[in-house]
Amino acid sequence: MPDASRPMPGAASLLPLEISSLRYDVGEDRLIDNISLTIDSSGISVIMGANGAGKSLLLRLIHGLLRPSGGDVRWNGSALNLATRQRQALVFQKPVLMRRSVAANIDFVLKSRDGQDRQRRDQLLQEAGLYRQRQQPARLLSGGEQQKLALARALATEPEVLLLDEPCASIDSASTLQIENLLRQTRERGVKIILVTHDIGQARRLADDVVFIHAGRLREYQPAATFFDSPKSDEAGAYLQGRIVI
Amino acid sequence: MQDFSNAFGLAASLIFSADADLIEIIALSLRVSVSAVVLAALIGFPLGALTAVAHFPGRQTLTVTLNALMGLPPVVVGLLVYMALSRAGPLGWMGLLYSPTAMIIAQTILVAPIIAALSRQVIEDIHKEYDEQFRSLCIPAHRVMTALIWDSRYSLLTVMLAGFGRAIAEVGAVIIVGGNIDHLTRVMTTAIALETSKGDLALALALGFVLLILALSVNAAVYSLRASARRLSYA
Amino acid sequence: MKSRTRLAALLTLLSLFGDSHAVADSIIVQSTTSTANSGLYDYLLPLFKKDTGITVNVVAVGTGQAIKNARNCDGDVLLVHAKSAEQKFVVDGYGVSRHDLMYNDFVFVGPPTDSARIAGGRSAIDALSKISTHKARFASRGDNSGTHKKEMALWKKSAIDPTSASGSWYLETGSGMGATLNAAVGSGAYTMTDRATWISFKNKQDYSIQVEGDSELFNQYGIIMVNPEKCGQVNQAAARQFVDWMLSAKGQDAIAAYRLNGQQLFFPNAN
Numbered sequence: 001m002p003d004a005s006r007p008m009p010g011a012a013s014l015l016p017l018e019i020s021s022l023r024y025d026v027g028e029d030r031l032i033d034n035i036s037l038t039i040d041s042s043g044i045s046v047i048m049g050a051n052g053a054g055k056s057l058l059l060r061l062i063h064g065l066l067r068p069s070g071g072d073v074r075w076n077g078s079a080l081n082l083a084t085r086q087r088q089a090l091v092f093q094k095p096v097l098m099r100r101s102v103a104a105n106i107d108f109v110l111k112s113r114d115g116q117d118r119q120r121r122d123q124l125l126q127e128a129g130l131y132r133q134r135q136q137p138a139r140l141l142s143g144g145e146q147q148k149l150a151l152a153r154a155l156a157t158e159p160e161v162l163l164l165d166e167p168c169a170s171i172d173s174a175s176t177l178q179i180e181n182l183l184r185q186t187r188e189r190g191v192k193i194i195l196v197t198h199d200i201g202q203a204r205r206l207a208d209d210v211v212f213i214h215a216g217r218l219r220e221y222q223p224a225a226t227f228f229d230s231p232k233s234d235e236a237g238a239y240l241q242g243r244i245v246i
Numbered sequence: 247m248q249d250f251s252n253a254f255g256l257a258a259s260l261i262f263s264a265d266a267d268l269i270e271i272i273a274l275s276l277r278v279s280v281s282a283v284v285l286a287a288l289i290g291f292p293l294g295a296l297t298a299v300a301h302f303p304g305r306q307t308l309t310v311t312l313n314a315l316m317g318l319p320p321v322v323v324g325l326l327v328y329m330a331l332s333r334a335g336p337l338g339w340m341g342l343l344y345s346p347t348a349m350i351i352a353q354t355i356l357v358a359p360i361i362a363a364l365s366r367q368v369i370e371d372i373h374k375e376y377d378e379q380f381r382s383l384c385i386p387a388h389r390v391m392t393a394l395i396w397d398s399r400y401s402l403l404t405v406m407l408a409g410f411g412r413a414i415a416e417v418g419a420v421i422i423v424g425g426n427i428d429h430l431t432r433v434m435t436t437a438i439a440l441e442t443s444k445g446d447l448a449l450a451l452a453l454g455f456v457l458l459i460l461a462l463s464v465n466a467a468v469y470s471l472r473a474s475a476r477r478l479s480y481a
Numbered sequence: 482m483k484s485r486t487r488l489a490a491l492l493t494l495l496s497l498f499g500d501s502h503a504v505a506d507s508i509i510v511q512s513t514t515s516t517a518n519s520g521l522y523d524y525l526l527p528l529f530k531k532d533t534g535i536t537v538n539v540v541a542v543g544t545g546q547a548i549k550n551a552r553n554c555d556g557d558v559l560l561v562h563a564k565s566a567e568q569k570f571v572v573d574g575y576g577v578s579r580h581d582l583m584y585n586d587f588v589f590v591g592p593p594t595d596s597a598r599i600a601g602g603r604s605a606i607d608a609l610s611k612i613s614t615h616k617a618r619f620a621s622r623g624d625n626s627g628t629h630k631k632e633m634a635l636w637k638k639s640a641i642d643p644t645s646a647s648g649s650w651y652l653e654t655g656s657g658m659g660a661t662l663n664a665a666v667g668s669g670a671y672t673m674t675d676r677a678t679w680i681s682f683k684n685k686q687d688y689s690i691q692v693e694g695d696s697e698l699f700n701q702y703g704i705i706m707v708n709p710e711k712c713g714q715v716n717q718a719a720a721r722q723f724v725d726w727m728l729s730a731k732g733q734d735a736i737a738a739y740r741l742n743g744q745q746l747f748f749p750n751a752n
Contacts, residue, residue, distance in 0.1 A: 063382060065378060065381055065382060082384060085384055086384045089382070089383070090382045092378070092379065092382075096375060096376060096378070096379040098376070098393070098397055099397040099398075099479065099480045100397065100480070108393065109383060112383065112385055112386070112389055137478040137479050137480055139479035139480075140478065140479050157383065332550075332553040332554070332555050333553060333554035333555055333712060333714050334552075334553040334554050334555070334712075335553070338554070338714070339714075341714065343555055344509060344538060344540060344555070425509075425538070425540035426540070426541070427509075427538040427539060427540060428523075428539070430538055440518075442659065442660070442663065443514070443518065443656075443657050443658070443659025443660050443663075444518050444659055444681065444682065444683060445659060445662060445663060445666075445682040445683040445684030445685070446683040446684070447663075447683070447684050
């Protein structure tokens with residue numbers, strides 16, 4: 001449920017996300033090939049594609065963790081800088097938790113932003129269903145719990161844009177369900193979400209629109225209903241039918 | 247050799263009789279070396295974190311220098327500190343030569359490069375793991391360094407142990423700046439050197455055994471601490 | 482000046498860990514090792530402290546090192562055994578004045594095999610000649626100490642330059658008397674030592690005194706107060722009290738009274 005006592009972070013201020021002629025090369029290989037794309041919608045945008053399509057790379061380029069070989073990324077007209085980056089948070093496929101307690105992992109982020117706030121921390125842990133485990137060492141949590149903690153930590157930064165890289169790739173279905181619910185709640189609060197997944201089911205459950213990439217190229221960008229009913233590209237069609245595309 | 251078997255018995259009787267002189271010497275050894283290691287850690291950890299994380303001109307040079315300084319001979323350190331603290335030296339006015347403080351300074355200089363160089367390796371490893379996450383969270387550099395130091399604290403304890411081993415075992419530096427003065431600056435190693443020079447090899451060796459037991463207990467304590475930390479996945 | 486106060490603050494902080502020795506009434510004696518290792522100070526200093534309340538901290542190193550340290554003003558009193566070096570120390574202005582304090586003698590010790598056949602002789606020069614002719618191993622301090630200086634003077638008198646054989650039969654340990662004795666005993670070499678160190682030395686094994694009683698082997702100890710005009714930090718009053726006490730009838734009697742294994746090690750001869 002939206003929390004009325006907190007200001008609704010308006011996604012509008014960072015959007016649109018404008019990606020123009022984006023390239024990323026490693027040696028001779030062009031891993032991201034001339035992608036241009038503008039995302040101006042609220043809700044959940046899902047980046048789909050087969051393994052190796054360049055989804056995670058694209059996400060890192062969008063977030064500014066990697067420097068593009070060419071082209072650029074602009075958030076509401078401004079280039080990636082500390083100010084725009086601080087308003088985003090990224091949840092990695094494999095959570096990197098600190099060698100501290102569950103609560104201390106959240107505290108660390110809170111302290112680096114608005115200052116330590118015990119109430120806020122407890123609220124985040126409760127929302128993630130981790131309040132009971134708050135004193136436990138974070139790295140002894142199960143895979144699903146660790147990912148929920150990573151999500152709670154990302155939300156602790158109060159991002160306007162939340163980026164997720166295959167957050168449910170290797171966790172149990174109960175945790176997946178909880179994470180998806182958390183994402184829906186987060187969407188309700190007006191946070192823009194960009195989710196990388198190759199789980200078609202998850203994409204169908206969550207996506208408001210879909211970016212489909214193949215071999216480093218943008219294949220299509222469609223509202224979710226359109227994409228799943230009648231994909232334009234052959235690759236997307238094949239992917240949705242579960243065929244292997246090379 | 248008869249001295250060898252005598253030494254065992256002597257070591258045992260020294261320990262069990264709680265010889266007052268011996269206790270004084272052990273206490274001073276611990277005070278000097280533990281203080282030096284703590285001070286060296288205060289210098290070495292930030293330096294290790296800096297060379298592991300930060301990019302600045304001269305970083306390679308600093309890293310290589312720290313590695314090389316690990317092999318600094320204790321006598322050379324002793325000599326340098328002696329020249330600085332001697333009444334004829336630049337810091338002579340402080341009157342610190344032949345005091346435990348002088349010994350702590352010398353051992354700090356001896357141990358700090360070891361702690362810096364070894365902690366750099368430890369912190370580099372954990373930095374590789376945390377780097378992307380921290381960059382994503384836009385954590386400022388100084389907080390990155392303190393977080394890395396804190397999160398590798400149990401591994402750094404082992405690094406301190408290496409420094410402690412060097413400090414407690416060295417004789418070259420403390421004998422020059424401390425002067426091996428009875429009841430003032432005599433520590434285990436200088437006492438061993440003294441008894442050796444008096445030809446009392448059995449007593450010297452017995453003191454050696456006591457030193458070994460001391461080092462073993464400190465090591466055992468740290469390792470058990472680290473083992474329990476590892477169970478919590480904090481190490 | 483500012484950085485100096487900052488440094489002072491830092492070092493004061495350090496002192497919390499390792500409090501300094503700057504007790505008001507204490508002095509540092511830069512001393513030769515024989516007087517310390519033989520237990521003489523353990524006997525004398527409590528008596529002195531009872532009389533005066535002054536704590537004496539002894540730094541026991543070779544005579545050469547002791548003089549060098551005192552030249553750096555790192556001591557209040559110098560107690561060594563190399564008369565000409567001591568006189569130079571005073572002439573150069575580092576010492577107030579030099580006083581004879583006590584004496585004993587040097588002896589030659591060696592293994593029972595005695596390959597150079599020196600045992601029972603009374604002449605030091607003779608013994609050295611035999612050792613060099615037989616190329617018998619001889620361990621030298623080689624550290625510019627009082628004993629080393631005496632040994633070199635004796636070689637000079639016998640017109641032999643042993644350093645040309647350094648590393649073959651002539652072994653320069655570059656260490657203190659105790660370490661040199663350990664080296665000699667361990668490698669079957671002869672060596673020259675002061676009698677006090679020899680008597681208190683515990684690793685004699687089968688070694689014994691083979692040459693003694695030559696007047697050339699006389700070993701004089703001197704005592705010097707470090708000059709406060711050269712070294713401002715000398716604890717003048719306490720240093721003077723110590724030197725005076727050692728030279729007084731009371732101090733001299735105490736030196737004579739000290740016995741180890743029933744033997745007198747030092748013979749007072751202050752005038």
